[in-house]
Amino acid sequence: MPIPYIRTLDAPYGEAMRLSPLVTRVLANNPGPFTFKGTGVYIVGERDVAVIDPGPLIDVHLAALKRALDGKRVSHILVTHTHSDHSPAARPLKEWSGAKTYAFGPHGSGHHEDGPRVEEGGDQEFQPDVRLKNGDVIHGAGFTVEAVHTPGHTSNHLCFGLSEESALFTGDHVMGWSTTVVTPPDGNMREYIASLKKLQAREERILYPTHGAPVTDPKPFLAAYLEHRLEREAQILASLREI
Numbered sequence: 001m002p003i004p005y006i007r008t009l010d011a012p013y014g015e016a017m018r019l020s021p022l023v024t025r026v027l028a029n030n031p032g033p034f035t036f037k038g039t040g041v042y043i044v045g046e047r048d049v050a051v052i053d054p055g056p057l058i059d060v061h062l063a064a065l066k067r068a069l070d071g072k073r074v075s076h077i078l079v080t081h082t083h084s085d086h087s088p089a090a091r092p093l094k095e096w097s098g099a100k101t102y103a104f105g106p107h108g109s110g111h112h113e114d115g116p117r118v119e120e121g122g123d124q125e126f127q128p129d130v131r132l133k134n135g136d137v138i139h140g141a142g143f144t145v146e147a148v149h150t151p152g153h154t155s156n157h158l159c160f161g162l163s164e165e166s167a168l169f170t171g172d173h174v175m176g177w178s179t180t181v182v183t184p185p186d187g188n189m190r191e192y193i194a195s196l197k198k199l200q201a202r203e204e205r206i207l208y209p210t211h212g213a214p215v216t217d218p219k220p221f222l223a224a225y226l227e228h229r230l231e232r233e234a235q236i237l238a239s240l241r242e243i
Helices: 059-068 090-097 189-200 218-241
Strands: 016-018 023-027 040-045 048-052 073-078 100-103 137-139 144-149 158-162 167-171 206-209
Touching (some): 023 059, 090 100, 189 218
Antiparallel strands (some): 023 040, 137 144, 158 167
16 A cells, blocks of 8 residues: 655745634745655644744744744644654744643653663753653643653654644654654654554544645545555565565
């Protein structure tokens, strides 16, 4: 089953683009082999809003994000996970807005030990004001967000479900343009596959990845995503048997 990738994205850098009645996206200008066109920062709500994955520390991006938030009150800053293209801008956004940060925990916090300290790209400085666990619900002005713990890409990875629009913000757990990198010590393929199955059991009608375009038909996309991983696993086992 081929993965039905979506490899087009009409999103000018730094402009606030309305995607639905409650969802707006601002794209950071940090394209690359792991970020596609860049980090898509989501603003959820109308006047009182939550910001999901504020993005990297790039001055022009922070300025664009503040323009998009002009006239609004930021009530929550939500972080899917602590990679350098997702969480570093949470600190200056918190200082500017006064909003608290919400996440599963600091980098590596999904492990029983203190967590890895050698992983390149991990934001080791991020510490959330409020630590979320699976199933926690955040109530905003006109929006309700559920935290869904999806370890695998990182141990502290969360997705966020927006109940009013049957939408799920998937961070890097599911990306429309590519499969997801799962690298030890913090990444774990067994946990990643279990987290994919967890999303398959949910009923959201649209997925919003941090990198790439929305996935508007989640069920077949997730099925293909999972089948791809299981196929790769079978190929590795077959190769090992030949040694």
